[in-house]
Amino acid sequence: MNAEIISIGSEHLLGEIIDTDTPYLAKRLTEIGIEVEREITVGDDEKDIASSLEEALRRVKMVITIGGLGPTPDDITKKVIAKAVEEQLILNEEILSEIEGKFKEERKPMPSDNIKQAFLPRDSHPLKNRVGIAPGFILETRNRIIIALPGPYNELVPMFEEETLPYLKERFKVREVIKSLILRTTGLLESKVAEKLKDIMKRSKNPQVFLLAHENIVDIRLIAKAGDEKIAEKLNTGIEKRISKRLGNYIFGTSKQTLEEVVGYLLYMRKKTIAVAESCTGGLISHRLTNVPGSSNYFLGSVVAYNNRIKRDRLGVKKTTLEKYGAVSERVALEMAKGIKKIARSDFGLGITGIAGPTGATEEKPIGLVYIALAHKNKIEVKEFKFRGARGVIKAKAANTALNMVRRHLLK
């Protein structure tokens, strides 16, 4: 079973609204094995709605429209659907009395315009609107299924969950199920991941394998289709094992797991604590670590040392080191990591210094140059990085890389 979603409303084409209806429906349909092949947004224009509807009906078995069910003259979805499939709109008495009831409840007279909302295509199955006024419907005709839903998210969701989904589940035996699995990696460029998985990505049709990269994290998404959930999951697991073998520890988690959650989990399991000395990341690493509930178990605190005097006074970075090597240097990162570890009496001390830009660069020290040091017991490792991007991107890449250094150390 394949479907298209048509979102109707000129306001969408102005870009003032973020459409959450369509992703919601796409996700729910995918989960019951209905494959969304295309999503279309058109304005409140009869010709545009009609052409997109007719094209969609030629391509797929199920078309879902969103919006255009209100009482005003620009709400013409029902009219266009009726015309496209050559059906009449007829008054549904039950729906009419329900609409009248809603106005009575609010002790308001029903405007005559609202009568229009009680007209539905002949032989359609009405979908009640628990939250608002506009009813939707399911129309089965000419071997096609058309579902019309209202635009407001808080009306659409209950109408879909409570009225539409049960109908679809009963009407069609849910056979095909789609299961997705995300493997999250960091430490490799997207093109490097692609290179390592080239043959798998090319050959594996079920699950299909996609990559999505952002700020030094590359997500590998597996999407499997099968007759039931277990088989779909098994298909994913099969490919997951092969990918895991190749990428090993570059994979840090699955699905929506974040690096900070994984680092937090590892610290918690190993009963270790951490403290952070941040310069160019400016508090981002601490912010991310403390986004995890329960982080107070292992995160002791941090010093954001933007100012050199704070690096000296608060972290014990030597004045001579600052003078000789400059604030952005391997040596300063090293002393920051050692300093915060000592001060916080933590097991791990993480030190980050760098140039986030747009100013502050010199000839030898370009924007994006970052040093990250990790102190543990009497050992310390320090690495140099060169990140590309705007200020925010460099901060994010440095934070991801620093968290990954902690993770890799904890995995040893």
Place this chain on the structure above:
Amino acid sequence: MNAEIISIGSEHLLGEIIDTDTPYLAKRLTEIGIEVEREITVGDDEKDIASSLEEALRRVKMVITIGGLGPTPDDITKKVIAKAVEEQLILNEEILSEIEGKFKEERKPMPSDNIKQAFLPRDSHPLKNRVGIAPGFILETRNRIIIALPGPYNELVPMFEEETLPYLKERFKVREVIKSLILRTTGLLESKVAEKLKDIMKRSKNPQVFLLAHENIVDIRLIAKAGDEKIAEKLNTGIEKRISKRLGNYIFGTSKQTLEEVVGYLLYMRKKTIAVAESCTGGLISHRLTNVPGSSNYFLGSVVAYNNRIKRDRLGVKKTTLEKYGAVSERVALEMAKGIKKIARSDFGLGITGIAGPTGATEEKPIGLVYIALAHKNKIEVKEFKFRGARGVIKAKAANTALNMVRRHLLK
């Protein structure tokens, strides 16, 4: 001039991602008088991309594609475009050396797959990618304009603003213009703002007035339409003045200005410095302050004191205060603010302590209880708040409220 936007990527059809690229483009195109007539989302399927592209090219003069410009085998946008308009993809030497340069800069070898990204349709105008790797292009052929942009939002926006828009503006003349103006407020509930602006919101048709609230910030959005930019701006300014009069200092900025930018600007203008002692916000305030370029001029640093010992040792919070009042108390916030001010030798010291949840609440101290103190010279103000929401929301509300306290103090 009319346009359609085609967003390419199977991940979108699973509903896992909210598309912000399309609304952004729709808004910007609308503003320069290009009417978006349809938005389409298709998967990484050659047939689907080709059919949607060909249909769009029949209907409108301009088609913009988003995504599918990466190095991996499922990135096929360029191939499909070239085929649809019967053009060849040829190697662009300038773009190639630019891509090579980017890898050199990060001191990494360029994987062979990336060469693919330097191939562009013959006679197309290349669009440079300042943030990522994938270049875009503008192709004018057969009385049609095809613009290909990359999927990641942080790459698409600068490529559109800096490379595409100037090209379009020069190439086409602009008529109806839509101008929006956002007035950003904090310190008032959305319903309170709505009450204060009730009559304006109801009566003003041009500009239209909308509210949008998130994490204790309420944005007032004015949208004006006119024959040219100046008139549209004047329409907005008229209403802006009336709103400003009613809301006064609750308005902290316009458009995309953030609280941290405004606070930073005020600190900079008054030649004052700040340092922060964070507990429940866990580094978020420092992160936000340091997101602003040039923040090293006024932000000295911070201590994130998650652990009580760090509150004592690093901030000078008295042991007796912690024992008598608890870590989440007016007194501790006060001592944190004073402590960080003294330690950092800053003009302002900001101290925040609270319970972000989901654990840590007691009968007297519920989740969302937050104390914020601001020390300046020998004075100190401290306030108690009770924020509703999940951990991340409470952190964000506390950060906004703390930044607003600094702002209001600087406006005195």
